[in-house]
Amino acid sequence: MEIGLNHYLVLSTILFSIGLVGVMRRKNLLMLFFATEILLNSVNISFAAISHFYGDLTGQMFAFFVIAIAASEVAVGLGLLIVWHKRHNAIDLDLMSTMKG
């Protein structure tokens, strides 16, 4: 059996779902970051696969952008996380409610 575009897309969907559930369910900020990474990378997979399928490099270029942005996001996010942890000694999402309306 040859591995075609559909397989990549299915993988991407599965990963995206895992990420989505992670985003929704996890209460730990660190886990949330992991889930976000999974989301982003699932999209990267489909970008790369579709780019290959059409023979158009734009998709792969876009995947690089995403990787770069994800990296910077994690960098900033982890920085904030550390500050938060220092101040509150916890990284539980439910405690972060200073902006509650």
Added chain:
Amino acid sequence: MELLLYTALFAPLVGSLFAALFGASPKTLVTGVVTSLLLGVSLVASTILLIFVITSGQFVHVEMMTWITAGDLYIPFGFIVDQISVTMMMVVTLVSTVVHVYAIGYMDHDKGFNRFFSWLSAFVFSMMVLVMSDNFAGLFIGWEGVGLCSWGLIGFWYQKESATWAANEAFIMNRIADLGMLIGIFLIYWNTGTLQYHEAFAAMPALENATLVWIGIFLFVGAMGKSAQFPLHTWLADAMEGPTPVSALIHAATMVTAGVYLVIRSHELYALIPNVGLFIASLGAFVAIFAASMALVNRDIKRVIAYSTLSQLGYMFVAAGLGAYWVALFHLMAHAFFKALLFLGAGNVMHAMDSELDPFKMGGLGKKMKVTMIMMTLASVALAGIYPFAGFFSKDLILEAAFVEQHYIIYTVLLVTAGLTAFYSFRIIALIFHGEERYKLFGFHPHEAYKFMLVAMSPLLLLAIIAGSFKLSYFEMVTNLLPAIEYHIHHPLTYWVITLGTQLFVIAAIFFAYKKYMSKSVKVPDGTSAMEKSFFYKLLINQYYIPRFYEEYLVKPYRELSCVFWKHVDQKVVDATVDGIANVIYITGENSREMQSGNLSTMLKWMVAGLVALLSLAVVFGLATRHSDKIMLILSGLGV
């Protein structure tokens, strides 16, 4: 002549404004004197105009200035002095001058002396506007003006609850009728294009009969209010709360006759619609006997005279309704003189008796108040219609007119009423001036009124006696304008039988009244005698329960409905709906606030939910557009 016209018209206004300057200050005799003098000026001017109109047979017509113009509508302040209005002007200025002079004495001790004269003169001005206007809108100005002054004067003693209540009742009841009048005016305008009397009447014969009938009815509704015809009559008796000069001037001689004046003024209209005229006559006859019956038992001398006025207004409407306009106007004039006299006499009695009004508590006053007694007796004789007093010529003429026109039912009713009139008039005369001196039981110390008050009354007395002799010359004058129909019963025997019969009947009624109420056995009724317990007595003393009916079934429901409208409909339904809508929005906001909990994971959940919703919508729409033709097919198959 124009100058005279303006003098006659505006002198009372000047007097009123002058008195108003001192309105709030304590009594100054000068206000009374000045207003009276100015009315005298008005009287003189009216007299000169009268002579002019008689001798030349011409009108005086002026247009002072424009009042309202809009579109095709053009209403000026225009005034006309013709045979009809000059009669009214004479009546108004003469009676009001007498009443003003009289009131200087009558209101002597009243705190509101100046205010009184201001109102009284304002009334005369409004009345003059009413009778002198040459168009319906001007008439309406006067119409409402007299209503206002009547309100102010009935409620003159505003500290008294009953007086202010009566004032408001009179105003509101008149307003009901005024609405009819207003609609009549609208009808005239949209059908004839003008409100000027002569143009409007000239255009009327060309109109459809149904329109004319409506105009006639609506105008008459207006007349019913001012002239207190059934069912709008209750205010007149209650209006007796006002000072007695007011009753004499407004509620006997002038304002209440405005309705009759209106019908006479519109005679060209009513001549075209005899059916409405017959209705007016029938209602008039009904009111005549209806009011007379209430006067029979009433224990308030002013109210008795008020009912008598009502009854006589009925007579006038009979004459006017049957087309005998000049007769109506003649009776209006004669009635004004003797009825005002009667009221002023009653005023003297009230003054003597410290405002006591129950004739059963008087008796034997004739010894103390000879002049008043003579005056009131003569006025009553005139009212009863005994030869050769004024009432004989004017009232019996109405009876004759009804007879000649072959309305025998109306004739009979009026004949019976004539007997009743004689009876109740002399009932109070007998009770007040003759018999036992019952007032001593109640500790009154009666005294005759001031001399000048009596002198002031004397012109009225003179006219009450001799007004009848003007009949022929008056006929000649006024029939230049009004249809000249002489009402003569041609068969001499019938004529004498009817005339003498009426006289004898009336005299019998007078004797009966004297006999019954001069006897020593008359006592102050205490509700125990058999008569007072009888059904008819109760019916009459309660005015056929009509005021109570109005109170229970109109006033109270109106008040309650108003409260319901306010507290339940306005606040609980209309406003609550508005607030409800606002509340729904507010609660939605309150509830959806939960979304913005600030909790990252919940917000993420909402974000995902939104994403899913939008994506699925996009998919659905995408599919729908792709397969739109098939969907249409399915829908059309379903019959949509």
Added chain:
Amino acid sequence: MLDNILSILVFFPAIAAIFGFAVAKDSIRAYGVAVAFIEFALSLLLWFSFDSSVSGMQFMEMVPLVPAFGINYILGVDGISLFIVILASFFTMIGIASLGETKNVKNMIISLLFLQMTMAGVFVALDAIVFYVFWELSLVPMLYIIGAWGGPLRIYASVKFFLYTFTGSLIMLVGMLFMAYFYYQATGTWSFAFLEWYRLILPETFQLWLFGAFFIGFAIKVPMFPFHTWLPYAHGQAPTIGSVILAAILLKMGTYAFIRLSLPMFPDASVFFMFPIAIIAIIMIIYTAMVAYAQEDIKQVVAYSSISHMGVIILGTFALNVEGITGSIFLMIAHGVVSGALFLLVGVIYDRRHTKMMAEFGGLASVMPRYATIFGIMLMASVGLPLTINFVGEFLSLLGFYQQSHILTLLAGIAIIVGAIYMLSAYKKMFFGEVTNEENRNLPDVNKRELVALVPLVLITVWLGVYPKPLLDPISNSVKSVVQLMHDKAISEEAKTRIPNLMDGVTRVKETN
């Protein structure tokens, strides 16, 4: 100066208000009176230089604002708006002059001057966007006046006032945008100018929808039943000056807009909705008069009486003939004068006793005779006695509508009865009888400052009642052109017959129903 007099009229008070912030607190009152007086004098100048024989717009000004969308700053005045502008400046002057002891008097006067700007703006604007801007801006000073100087429920009342009328105006704005879009579709250019819109003949269905959108905005402002409930709250809570301006001028914006916008733009829809609106007007007249009769608070009586009178104005407007519309415009002025005066009078007694409950009074006629007299005159004017200002308007409005329907006019005429009932009973409760409440025994009569405000109003009431011609002529002239425009534009047969054609001499439409 005359070329720009309208702009000066609109912006002079606003500029003066801005400078007012710099004026010392002690002299702000004199400053306010002076500014308002100049403004009033300017409006009188406008009247004197106004040519009564011209029926169209005068003193037009135009400055392009957003040319791409046809939004221009266009001002102009005709017989319909002239006297309302004068009335507005007059009441601002009277209001400031009669201002009693007030906290933060400086803010009050500045708000009033801003309010004057918006009022003048609404009545002279001839561009929908400019009109809308002033229309909405007028809410702000009023909101502040009620909210800052009002009674105990002031926040509720002011928010209700604001949100209610604001909601209505938004719907109106949507209508305006659609109107501009239709204009664009028809002509290919954008325009928001009223005079351009007048030339557009819309299909009847469009007219109905647009009429509806405008109607909601205007009806809330008038306020028409059942959108009226904000008014009693606003009046009940507002300080005297707020009520005076609200009743005298702000309510007139709604009825003015009907005549300025709805009638000439949607003649067929106006005929279509004539009877429903007339029925609403009759409900307003009778129902609110009855509610007024049930009130215990004198200010609420006057507030509800306002709604009742506005019903007559609406009825006159929808008579769609010269008599009726002229009458309704005149009645706007008349009602402004009379209800303004009545609110001032209520303020007089409120200043003395700090209550408005009628049960607290009684017998005031002997304590305050001058006050009772003035109140009596205004009461009689409100009842519509001939030779007072109200009668002319009421008479013409009802007369005009009589051409359209006999029965409905008869019902509306009940106004003169129910009006007398609530007014006389209120007067009786307050002024007649013995003085029972000791607190009322030594009340001072109206003082000089109050007389300064009240006497001119009394004079106007009588003067215009006896001689309304100076107002009626220009009004009637402009109304004629509006009616003719409506007749010419009307599509449906019914509208053609109901709206008289003034060109072929006298027309009388026989009633058809």
